[in-house]
Amino acid sequence: MNSINQLLNATPQLWKGRQASRGQRTLPTGHAHLDRQLPGKGWPRGAMTELMTHKPGMGEFSLLFPALADTGRQGQWVILVDPPWIPYPATLEGHGLLLERLLLVRTGGGKQSLWACEQALRSGRGGAVLAWPERISFSRLRRLQIAAESSSKLAFLFRPENAGRESSPAALRLKLGPGGRNGVRVDILKCRGSRPAEPVTIPHFFSAYGKQQCQTHFHATLTEHNIHTALAGSALSAAGTGPAQPRPKRH
Amino acid sequence: MRFPQLAQDLHSRGQSGTSVQPAAGRAPEPNEEAQRQALQRLAAWCYQYSDQVCIPGDRSGLFVEAGASERLFGRTEHLGKRVEQELGQLGYLALAGSAPTPEAAWLAAPERMHIAGPSHVRRQMGPLPLNRLHLDAAQQAAMERMGFRQLRDLLRLPRKSLTRRFGPALPDYLDRILGIRPDPRAMYHPPEAFSSRLELLAEVHACQGLLFPLKRMLEELCGVLRGGDTAVQSLQIVLGHEDHQDTPLNLGLQSPSQDPDRLLAVLRERLERLRLPRAVREIRLEAPTLLRFNAGQHSLFRDTPAEQQQDIRQLTERLQARLGSGAVSGLTGVEDHRPEYSWRPRTLDERPACTALAHRPAWLLPNPKPCVIEDYRILAGPERIESGWWDGRDCRRDYFIVRDAQGSTLWAFREYKPRRGWYLHGIFA
Numbered sequence: 001m002n003s004i005n006q007l008l009n010a011t012p013q014l015w016k017g018r019q020a021s022r023g024q025r026t027l028p029t030g031h032a033h034l035d036r037q038l039p040g041k042g043w044p045r046g047a048m049t050e051l052m053t054h055k056p057g058m059g060e061f062s063l064l065f066p067a068l069a070d071t072g073r074q075g076q077w078v079i080l081v082d083p084p085w086i087p088y089p090a091t092l093e094g095h096g097l098l099l100e101r102l103l104l105v106r107t108g109g110g111k112q113s114l115w116a117c118e119q120a121l122r123s124g125r126g127g128a129v130l131a132w133p134e135r136i137s138f139s140r141l142r143r144l145q146i147a148a149e150s151s152s153k154l155a156f157l158f159r160p161e162n163a164g165r166e167s168s169p170a171a172l173r174l175k176l177g178p179g180g181r182n183g184v185r186v187d188i189l190k191c192r193g194s195r196p197a198e199p200v201t202i203p204h205f206f207s208a209y210g211k212q213q214c215q216t217h218f219h220a221t222l223t224e225h226n227i228h229t230a231l232a233g234s235a236l237s238a239a240g241t242g243p244a245q246p247r248p249k250r251h
Numbered sequence: 252m253r254f255p256q257l258a259q260d261l262h263s264r265g266q267s268g269t270s271v272q273p274a275a276g277r278a279p280e281p282n283e284e285a286q287r288q289a290l291q292r293l294a295a296w297c298y299q300y301s302d303q304v305c306i307p308g309d310r311s312g313l314f315v316e317a318g319a320s321e322r323l324f325g326r327t328e329h330l331g332k333r334v335e336q337e338l339g340q341l342g343y344l345a346l347a348g349s350a351p352t353p354e355a356a357w358l359a360a361p362e363r364m365h366i367a368g369p370s371h372v373r374r375q376m377g378p379l380p381l382n383r384l385h386l387d388a389a390q391q392a393a394m395e396r397m398g399f400r401q402l403r404d405l406l407r408l409p410r411k412s413l414t415r416r417f418g419p420a421l422p423d424y425l426d427r428i429l430g431i432r433p434d435p436r437a438m439y440h441p442p443e444a445f446s447s448r449l450e451l452l453a454e455v456h457a458c459q460g461l462l463f464p465l466k467r468m469l470e471e472l473c474g475v476l477r478g479g480d481t482a483v484q485s486l487q488i489v490l491g492h493e494d495h496q497d498t499p500l501n502l503g504l505q506s507p508s509q510d511p512d513r514l515l516a517v518l519r520e521r522l523e524r525l526r527l528p529r530a531v532r533e534i535r536l537e538a539p540t541l542l543r544f545n546a547g548q549h550s551l552f553r554d555t556p557a558e559q560q561q562d563i564r565q566l567t568e569r570l571q572a573r574l575g576s577g578a579v580s581g582l583t584g585v586e587d588h589r590p591e592y593s594w595r596p597r598t599l600d601e602r603p604a605c606t607a608l609a610h611r612p613a614w615l616l617p618n619p620k621p622c623v624i625e626d627y628r629i630l631a632g633p634e635r636i637e638s639g640w641w642d643g644r645d646c647r648r649d650y651f652i653v654r655d656a657q658g659s660t661l662w663a664f665r666e667y668k669p670r671r672g673w674y675l676h677g678i679f680a
Binding site: 054057059060076084088095105120177181182205 | 558565566570579584593606609615616631654658659678
């Protein structure tokens with residue numbers, strides 16, 4: 001019995017049924033609805049989380065903002081490996097992410113990117129690593145999963161929606177899509193330690209600010225006419241809110 | 252520490268100064284350059300036992316300050332034996348002795364004497380024959396003629412008489428042996444890179460035959476790494492052939508190491524898969540960058556900010572070692588209203604500064620992309636951004652939050668100046 005226990009303790013990659021019930025280390029997501037559905041009531045530490053979208057722009061990155069802000073406040077680093085575009089510093093700052101705890105790694109993609117990702121996961125303890133791999137095999141995923149376990153990091157992989165059909169060693173797999181006008185629908189495809197729960201709809205981060213900052217909204221598809229209406233309205237609403245003082249537009 | 256037969260040692264290690272193999276029994280030709288390089292490497296190797304190592308330059312040996320390391324390595328006798336033995340495994344004959352002054356230690360080394368205090372120097376060194384002293388042949392002959400045989404004969408003479416007979420250099424030298432006069436020396440500094448070259452005595456046809464010489468080279472490298480508290484993550488090994496292009500072997504590790512066994516294990520893997528085009532005549536080993544090494548990598552408590560900072564530095568070094576220095580950066584804001592000019596990469600030493608604008612998108616496209624606005628639904632906007640006339644990048648835009656048919660939320664703007672039209676500029680990811 002002892003040797004079995006030793007073997008179990010020595011092989012962290014072995015999945016143990018009781019693991020989740022013994023309390024997973026997690027970090028709250030900052031979205032109460034989502035936390036309630038997750039087995040550890042938050043993002044699992046020392047494990048991989050996959051976020052899958054059909055297209056970028058579903059609020060998949062901003063979903064992590066509260067957790068990444070917490071990570072920075074705890075003095076830990078957030079490492080982005082080969083982000084597809086430029087993380088907008090003003091937005092990150094606006095959501096409480098500490099730029100001084102943010103590291104960007106640019107590798108040129110492919111194997112180098114996965115190597116850098118593994119290095120980032122293995123370095124130090126705590127913190128978060130975000131990666132956008134183009135293609136990744138199961139064995140590579142497992143290597144990343146083991147690396148994440150070794151340093152108890154939050155590991156987020158952003159993947160295309162069709163990756164959801166392949167199996168993965170990730171502890172948590174979420175599919176994100178539009179949920180109504182201002183929401184993000186989160187489908188939990190897999191969560192280690194419990195049964196996948198009901199989908200959750202959480203507000204898209206733009207919605208909270210969109211209303212405050214810009215009072216003009218459009219419901220219909222746009223025509224040349226109502227763009228002009230919008231522009232006329234903006235002279236009132238945007239005064240003092242935007243970084244530049246807009247001038248009234250004359251036609 | 253003395254290396255009385257450095258030329259022979261280098262030869263027996265396969266590193267002869269000449270490219271022609273000497274006939275059996277013939278003494279190897281001394282090659283000063285090879286010996287100088289060997290001393291440099293040995294000094295770097297000795298750095299693991301003391302941070303004060305000196306290459307005297309005019310003789311085949313090294314001065315190592317051992318007193319300060321006594322608590323770590325035991326008494327100087329033990330350290331001397333250990334160093335002799337370890338260098339013996341690397342293929343060098345080393346003789347170690349210790350004394351309170353460098354010059355006295357030099358005399359003590361061939362006798363393997365270890366003199367504890369300054370008061371013992373005169374007594375224990377007295378019986379040494381004069382030809383052991385570090386003096387030129389003319390002076391040696393002059394002393395011989397005057398009937399001096401041992402060091403104590405000289406020490407007994409008054410200083411004035413010594414100066415009259417042999418000039419001021421000799422009493423000066425004796426004072427430095429006894430420690431009456433200070434003997435400051437230029438200290439050796441460990442190198443930032445390591446390179447070594449081994450010319451094989453016989454041609455090696457099989458990869459397995461390369462393991463033994465490579466093992467010695469790696470052990471020497473790792474001694475140097477321990478000395479400088481550094482580690483390597485990548486190694487370049489070049490196998491030289493006669494009349495054929497060299498075979499390069501590049502080793503990369505997952506994490507920096509100074510462990511010869513680990514390096515050898517990786518190397519063994521590579522050698523097993525390697526096919527030699529020709530017999531190997533020489534091996535060159537190069538470690539272009541030595542990284543800082545943190546031995547406490549597996550300690551339990553690694554959550555303080557200082558340690559986090561150290562971890563991130565190590566990671567940065569490692570990533571840059573493989574991907575180039577531009578691969579790792581931070582991010583900071585720039586005071587400019589135009590989003591495309593409102594950011595730049597920063598080095599990790601620089602403090603970031605940025606205006607907070609929570610309603611902007613998570614991603615910024617590096618270049619605005621023209622779009623057809625009829626394909627999108629507008630959710631919110633506009634936000635007027637107007638600036639840049641003072642630096643020739645004049646622009647006026649209205650930004651909108653839009654959504655495409657698949658549900659992606661994007662950031663688009665209508666530009667009035669300098670161009671007219673609609674563009675996508677960000678993604679609310």
